[in-house]
Amino acid sequence: MRRSGCVPAVAAAMVVLLLLSTASQGRRTERSVKSSEQTFVFNYTLAKTIVEYASAVYMTDLTALYTWTCSRCNDLTQGFEIRCIIVDVQNCLQAFIGVDHNLNAIIVAIRGTQENSVQNWLRDLVWKQVDLNYPNMPDAKVHTGFYSAYNNTLLRPVITNAVRKARKLYGDISIIVTGHSMGGAMASFCALDIAISLGSDDVHLMTFGQPRIGNAVFASYFAEIVPNTIRVTHEHDIVPHLPPYFSFLPNLAYHHFPREVRLCITYKVYC
Numbered sequence: 001m002r003r004s005g006c007v008p009a010v011a012a013a014m015v016v017l018l019l020l021s022t023a024s025q026g027r028r029t030e031r032s033v034k035s036s037e038q039t040f041v042f043n044y045t046l047a048k049t050i051v052e053y054a055s056a057v058y059m060t061d062l063t064a065l066y067t068w069t070c071s072r073c074n075d076l077t078q079g080f081e082i083r084c085i086i087v088d089v090q091n092c093l094q095a096f097i098g099v100d101h102n103l104n105a106i107i108v109a110i111r112g113t114q115e116n117s118v119q120n121w122l123r124d125l126v127w128k129q130v131d132l133n134y135p136n137m138p139d140a141k142v143h144t145g146f147y148s149a150y151n152n153t154l155l156r157p158v159i160t161n162a163v164r165k166a167r168k169l170y171g172d173i174s175i176i177v178t179g180h181s182m183g184g185a186m187a188s189f190c191a192l193d194i195a196i197s198l199g200s201d202d203v204h205l206m207t208f209g210q211p212r213i214g215n216a217v218f219a220s221y222f223a224e225i226v227p228n229t230i231r232v233t234h235e236h237d238i239v240p241h242l243p244p245y246f247s248f249l250p251n252l253a254y255h256h257f258p259r260e261v262r263l264c265i266t267y268k269v270y271c
Contacts, residue, residue, distance in 0.1 A: 040204045040228035042261050047232060049076040049103070050206045054180045057096055057109040062087065065096065080107070084162040088154040093186075095155055097162040105174040105204075106166045108159055108190060110150075112183035127243040129252060132218060134196060140218040141252070143243065146185040147213070151193070159190060160197055167198075176204045181239055184210025184231070188257075191226050204228040211242045212254035219257040231260045 056065065056072040064070035068080050082098040094111040129141040133151070150156055163175060175194060179187030184207030191205040205226055210233075214222070223229070233240045243254045 040206075040230060042230050042259075045076070046103075047206065047230075047261075049100075050107075050176065050178050051180075051208055051232075052077045053080075053107050053109040054178045054183065054208050057094060057111045057179070057183070068098075083166050084158065086154055086158050091149065091153045093149065093153055093155060095159060097159060097166065099166055099170060099173075100176075103174070103176070105176045106163055106170075108163065108175065108177040108187070108194075110155065110177075110179040110183040110186045110190060112179060112181035127254075129215065132214070132221075134192075137218075137221050140214065140221050142189075142214040142218055143185065143212070143254070146182065146211075147189055149182070150186040150189040155186065155190070156193060160194065163194060163198070172200070172202065174202050174204060175200065176206065178206050178208070179210070180208040181210065184208060185213045188213055188222070188226075188229075191229070192222060195225050201227075206230045206232065208232045209234065209237050209239050211239050212245075212256050214254065214257075215252060216255040219255040222257040229257060229259060231256065232263065233260055234263045 052072060052075060056070060056077070059065045059070045059072060061070055062085060065073065066082050066085055068077075068082055073080070077100065079102065080098050080100055082096055084097045086093070086095045086097075088094070092114055095109060097106065097108050099105070100107050128144045130144045130147060132140040132142050132147075134140075167173065167175075175191075175198075177187045177191040177194070179185070187207055188205060188210065191203050194200065195203040203226055205228065207230075210231055231240070240256070245255070246253050
């Protein structure tokens with residue numbers, strides 16, 4: 001089954017995969033995700049695994065994706081069990097939820113911006129902020145478009161329900177949320193929502209090339225609620241610097257939450 005429309009551009013997440021593959025040569029690392037002491041340590045093998053999920057969610061062949069036989073559904077993610085695929089045609093959004101038995105973790109991957117999707121591009125360009133709709137977070141403001149893309153579409157209810165079902169079946173295993181670019185922005189809101197709605201401190205977030213999504217107050221709250229967070233960026237990628245930071249608007253300026261891992265490796269991409 002192949003869905004037309006919303007055809008993805010070459011996923012930049014694959015660029016990150018190539019970078020991580022190069023950087024990890026000669027380096028031996030562990031893949032396990034520890035769930036007890038708020039530790040989410042960056043290592044190349046784990047990052048290579050997670051970026052494969054962030055890349056696979058761009059695939060449009062849903063049959064191959066559901067059976068995990070697509071061209072990006074191999075290598076470190078072999079044996080992945082898809083539980084649910086979300087395709088929001090109206091908003092041109094896509095995500096999947098499944099279980100990585102090697103990591104003993106539920107994986108939530110959300111697709112990033114689609115080159116031919118006017119909705120996605122307009123959402124990216126709306127830099128207006130809105131109050132965060134959670135209790136006990138006064139003065140926290142977030143990017144209207146990214147926040148709405150996750151909370152006011154199919155993504156939030158379906159992902160939450162799928163994660164609950166997976167945890168009911170497999171127990172309170174770790175949850176890893178990922179996404180690239182705009183997908184990383186939505187993944188961040190997803191991780192925050194899951195941590196709050198499930199009351200879990202075992203939610204991990206790893207994004208690739210994600211933009212800023214909220215003000216300094218929001219970033220502070222986020223760091224407390226989802227401490228197991230890693231943002232992988234590249235020095236030549238403009239997206240992590242958007243929306244731009246304006247020092248003369250300190251209360252409204254966008255800030256990143258910690259922690260950032262910046263890659264400085266030279267690479268070429270052939271499309």
